[in-house]
Amino acid sequence: MRLFTGQRAWVVQRLSALLLLVLILLAMLALPFASPLDFSAWRALAGGALGGPLIALLFGALCAHAWVGMRDIVLDYLQPRGLRLAVLGLITVVLLGVLARVLLSLAMVALAA
Amino acid sequence: MRLNIYRYDPERGDPPRMQAYDVQPEAGDKKLLDLLMRLRVQDDSLSFRRSCREGVCGSDAMNINGRNGLACLTALDGLKEPIVLRPLPGFPVIRDLVVDMTQFFAHYHSIRPWLINDEPLPERERLQTPTERERLDGLYECILCACCSAFCPSYWWNPDKFIGPSGLLQAYRFIADSRDTASAERLDFLDDVYRLYRCRTIMNCTEVCPKGLSPSHAIERIRLALLQRSS
Amino acid sequence: MVPVRAAPAPPAGSYCPRARMDKPPHRLPVFLNLAQIRFPIGAIASIAHRVSGVLLFIALPVLAALLHASLRSEADFASVRGLLSSPLSLVVAGVLAWALAHHVLAGIRHLLMDVGIGSELERARASARLILVAAPALALLLLVWGLS
Numbered sequence: 001m002r003l004f005t006g007q008r009a010w011v012v013q014r015l016s017a018l019l020l021l022v023l024i025l026l027a028m029l030a031l032p033f034a035s036p037l038d039f040s041a042w043r044a045l046a047g048g049a050l051g052g053p054l055i056a057l058l059f060g061a062l063c064a065h066a067w068v069g070m071r072d073i074v075l076d077y078l079q080p081r082g083l084r085l086a087v088l089g090l091i092t093v094v095l096l097g098v099l100a101r102v103l104l105s106l107a108m109v110a111l112a113a
Numbered sequence: 114m115r116l117n118i119y120r121y122d123p124e125r126g127d128p129p130r131m132q133a134y135d136v137q138p139e140a141g142d143k144k145l146l147d148l149l150m151r152l153r154v155q156d157d158s159l160s161f162r163r164s165c166r167e168g169v170c171g172s173d174a175m176n177i178n179g180r181n182g183l184a185c186l187t188a189l190d191g192l193k194e195p196i197v198l199r200p201l202p203g204f205p206v207i208r209d210l211v212v213d214m215t216q217f218f219a220h221y222h223s224i225r226p227w228l229i230n231d232e233p234l235p236e237r238e239r240l241q242t243p244t245e246r247e248r249l250d251g252l253y254e255c256i257l258c259a260c261c262s263a264f265c266p267s268y269w270w271n272p273d274k275f276i277g278p279s280g281l282l283q284a285y286r287f288i289a290d291s292r293d294t295a296s297a298e299r300l301d302f303l304d305d306v307y308r309l310y311r312c313r314t315i316m317n318c319t320e321v322c323p324k325g326l327s328p329s330h331a332i333e334r335i336r337l338a339l340l341q342r343s344s
Numbered sequence: 345m346v347p348v349r350a351a352p353a354p355p356a357g358s359y360c361p362r363a364r365m366d367k368p369p370h371r372l373p374v375f376l377n378l379a380q381i382r383f384p385i386g387a388i389a390s391i392a393h394r395v396s397g398v399l400l401f402i403a404l405p406v407l408a409a410l411l412h413a414s415l416r417s418e419a420d421f422a423s424v425r426g427l428l429s430s431p432l433s434l435v436v437a438g439v440l441a442w443a444l445a446h447h448v449l450a451g452i453r454h455l456l457m458d459v460g461i462g463s464e465l466e467r468a469r470a471s472a473r474l475i476l477v478a479a480p481a482l483a484l485l486l487l488v489w490g491l492s
Contacts, residue, residue, distance in 0.1 A: 006303075006310040007339050014458065017451050024448065039414075039421040046415055059408070066401045072313070073394065075306065076270040091401075098408040105412040121373055129373050176375070179382030202381060205372035213372060266387070269376060313390060314454055319465050320384040333463055 009068050016065035023058050047109035059102040063095040114138055114148065115195040118159065121206050129206065131197075138189060145192065146173055146184040160209040168323060171258030175210050176202055181260040183323040201263035203272060217259050220276045224284035224302070229295035245291035252286035252331060254324050255279060261318035261328050267311040274307035278318035278328030281309065285331035288338060300339055309335060389472035392479075393450040396443035403440050434487075441486040446479035 037045075045051040070091045078084045114136060121129040136152050146166055153159055162172040166185045173184040176199040178192065204212035230239065262268045262277035276284070284303060287293050303309040309332070318328040410427075413420040427433060453471050457463040462471050 006305045006308070007336075007343065009306065010310050010336070011340070014455065017455060021448070021452070039418045042421065043415060046411075055411075062404060066397075066404060069397045070401055073398065075311070076267065079270075094405060098404050101408045101412050105415045109415050119375060123372070129375070176381070179380060197380075199375050199380070202376050203374060205374055207372065264381075314457055314463075315390040316386040316465065316468050317384060319468075320386065327465065330463060333458065333460060336458070337460075 009071070012064055013068040016061040016068075019057070019061045020065060023054065023061070026054075043109050043112075046106060047112070052106045052110055056103060056106055059099060063099050067091065067095055114189070116148070116152070117195045117197045118152075118209070119199040119206075120159075120209055121200075122158075123208060133195065143189060144185050145177065145187040145189060145196070148189060148196075149173075149184055160211050162211055169256060171256035174201055174258040174260045174263070174323075176200065176263075181264045181321045183258060183260065186323050201259055203263055203269040204259070212259075212263075214259060216272055217262060217277070217279070218257075220262075220280040221257065221283060223308075224276065224280050224287070224299070225295075226283050226287065228287065228290065228293050229298075230292055231294065239292040241291050248289045248291070249286060251326055252282060252289060255282055255286070255326060256324060257283075258323065260321045260323055264317045264321045265312075266315060266317065267313060271307060271311055275311035276303075276308045278312075278332070281312070281335060282326065282328040282331040285335050288335065296338075297342075300335070300342060303335060304339055309339075385469050385472045385476070389450055389453075389476055392446055392476065393454075396447040396450075399440065399443040400447060403443075437490065438483065438487055441483035441490075442480055445482035445486065446475065449475040449479055449482070 046055060071088060074084055074087050074091070078087055116134045116136065117131050118134060119129055120132045134152055134155070136148055136155060138148055138151070142148060142151070144166075146163055149159075149161060149163070161175065161184070163185065164170040164172045166173075168183055168186040171183070174181060175184060177184070177187055178197050181201060198210060200206045200210050200212045204214065204217070207213050257279060259279060261282075262279045265278050267275050268277040281303075284299060288296050288299050293299075312329075312332050314329060314333070316329045319326075319330070322328065410424055414424045415421075428437075453462070453475055457468065462468060
């Protein structure tokens with residue numbers, strides 16, 4: 001049960017962490033200037049040429065980071081092979097679901113605009 | 114002084130239990146091991162390992178009041194009573210405070226703890242500059258007492274696959290050695306989810322090393338060496 | 345002078361065939377009662393890092409669902425906004441704010457330690473203590489800021 005091997009997973013974890021840090025910092029800097037959002041402004045932001053890709057990037061990094069972290073927890077605490085595979089599979093399905101849902105929502109808004 | 118000691122007798126087959134002892138330290142008793150030696154006179158069934166009694170052989174590693182340490186280096190002054198002694202956490206207990214270190218040493222063997230250099234032997238020894246020699250400081254002093262590995266949660270969960278802080282410190286000791294020519298193979302061997310990358314930099318290892326070494330620092334250097342190699 | 349012989353090359357695959365790396369076959373007791381082990385401050389920060397990560401993982405599908413709903417229609421947007429201002433979600437938001445604050449701070453600490461900054465024991469202890477205190481404070485700040 002190796003999946004992603006040693007160094008590659010470690011690098012994915014660190015790079016996604018750095019990306020998330022940058023995105024969080026960006027959001028913290030931008031938020032004070034944002035006016036209270038109404039529905040149309042929110043849709044315009046998420047469907048925009050900047051907002052959409054940034055949200056997609058955020059969730060992509062989030063999912064990659066979460067996958068490596070959850071895999072580490074599984075490798076530490078769950079020893080039986082079958083249980084490991086089942087939980088790892090479940091985690092993967094959940095994260096792919098999150099990613100699909102976010103991308104779909106963004107595509108929906110972008111196409112409507 | 115009052116002590117509370119983990120007892121296990123494999124011949125009796127009873128589960129392990131804690132036993133209370135009272136022992137009077139005498140003038141000149143400075144370390145926990147001095148007290149344990151007096152205890153052994155009182156109760157000769159009590160088992161623990163010890164040899165050099167000065168922190169060089171690494172035999173008397175145990176869990177002292179919840180932290181791993183060497184009995185011979187632990188000062189009696191400042192130890193909270195009752196002094197609770199248990200075997201090294203996560204290691205199979207053979208009897209009382211004596212644990213089975215087979216697996217620990219197998220990991221040590223796996224990193225090939227010897228100099229590898231196939232170049233023709235020089236007339237005398239393989240020389241190092243003082244700077245090259247300095248790189249081994251903080252690495253070669255490890256006495257393999259297992260205080261660190263037995264305090265590492267990652268080693269507790271995967272003792273059969275994770276090399277553990279002690280073995281990784283030893284691995285870096287040879288990677289850092291200017292006379293060793295097998296660094297690439299050594300790094301190849303370590304690049305593995307289990308062998309190296311189970312470490313989460315908790316630093317429990319460095320916290321308890323009785324020799325004041327930093328396995329976590331060695332692991333950090335191995336990861337950087339791997340990163341440098343692949344970029 | 346006696347020539348020094350280099351150690352023979354070990355057989356490929358297994359360096360020490362006699363050594364046993366798998367779990368010992370005989371059943372011996374193992375002492376591993378975590379309540380009886382005194383954990384250093386770094387271990388506390390580390391387990392909190394792990395717990396906060398799991399909390400954030402659990403929040404992720406909810407976050408995706410909220411994002412989806414808030415973009416779907418005016419009415420769903422309003423109901424998401426209503427949901428977020430309920431008292432229950434305040435508690436949830438508080439816990440998640442801590443999880444985010446701790447996970448980010450502990451993550452920065454680890455990234456710095458990866459490149460050798462603050463990885464000496466004394467400084468690692470100090471930074472562990474710092475993030476354990478700073479995370480709840482930052483969470484409170486986030487929460488107050490979010491409410492205003």
